[in-house]
Amino acid sequence: MKLFTYERADSAQAAATDAAAAGAKFIAGGTNLLDLMKLQVETPTKLVDISRLPLDKIEERDDGGLTIGALVPNSDLAADARVIERYEVLSRALLAGASGQLRNKASTGGNLLQRTRCYYFYDTATACNKREPGSGCSAIGGFNRILAVLGTSEHCIATHPSDMAVAMRALDATIVTQKADGDRRRIAIGDFYRLPGDTPHIENVLEAGELITGVELPAPVEAARHLYRKVRDRASYAFALVSVAGVVAMDGDTVKSASLAFGGLGPMPWRNPAVEAAIVGKPVTTASFEAAADALLADARGYGSNDFKIPLARRTLIASLRELTGTN
Known part of the structure; x- marks a missing residue:
């Protein structure tokens, strides 16, 4: 140490x-x-x-949403009656992550900032641009079964490990921060994470000393179905190979609105508007589900051990859409 x-x-x-x-x-x-x-x-x-700061409350917002303090434990957030009723996808995602003991300690803010679980990132004897910029990426050409197939670069193919952040991305959460200079800012979760590019060690847009103080959830979508589907190697205490967080509202047999985010596939909670556009405003059909999968995986690239993730993501998304639209 x-x-x-x-x-x-x-x-x-x-x-x-x-x-x-x-x-x-x-x-x-x-x-x-x-x-x-x-x-x-x-x-x-x-x-x-920061564990003693008064950031451990879940509070109502005037717009019908919730503000979640950065120090709210994952277990408390998953069990909150308002979260279960209005944001079921978030509760499901939290319960799919880690173990009960870890959820009791893990904080909302910390969960958003988890580092990758890439084998080579954790092994200081190997090259890793995320751990040591400019050293190389051992995962490319190495054993990369759990790593990303979307949003990668020649410098890094690591995945973001959080389940909670995937649900937050589907819910259009906003991250609230306190900066060292005294300013505060609100950052849409879609703008919070960075692609690896040639600087994979810079994972988000936070400045030095900038502290996450809370997360704002907008008012829930009325009469929407929620789903969090996580495919993993074992039934508990394992990171996602592929996960889908979905919130879909129907108007008869037509998709009225849809929010879909994905875990296990990219360096951040992944969301592509083209996936949702493939089904919104259209009657439920196998063809529209296939089009959504095509949009998701149009730029997917496997690196050997993780090639299987591409067909697995297709099957997982289509199965999730069938459940969300009631066409199982």
């Missing part, structure tokens, strides 16, 4: 100011960061503890 200093913040502003220093990291539940520190993948020189 590398030496580091520790401070407990007494306000969001103080936390952001303290964490703006080079080498500083926030710590809340610690369910990802502490593992990475033990492996010396992460070697912060300073930890800023």
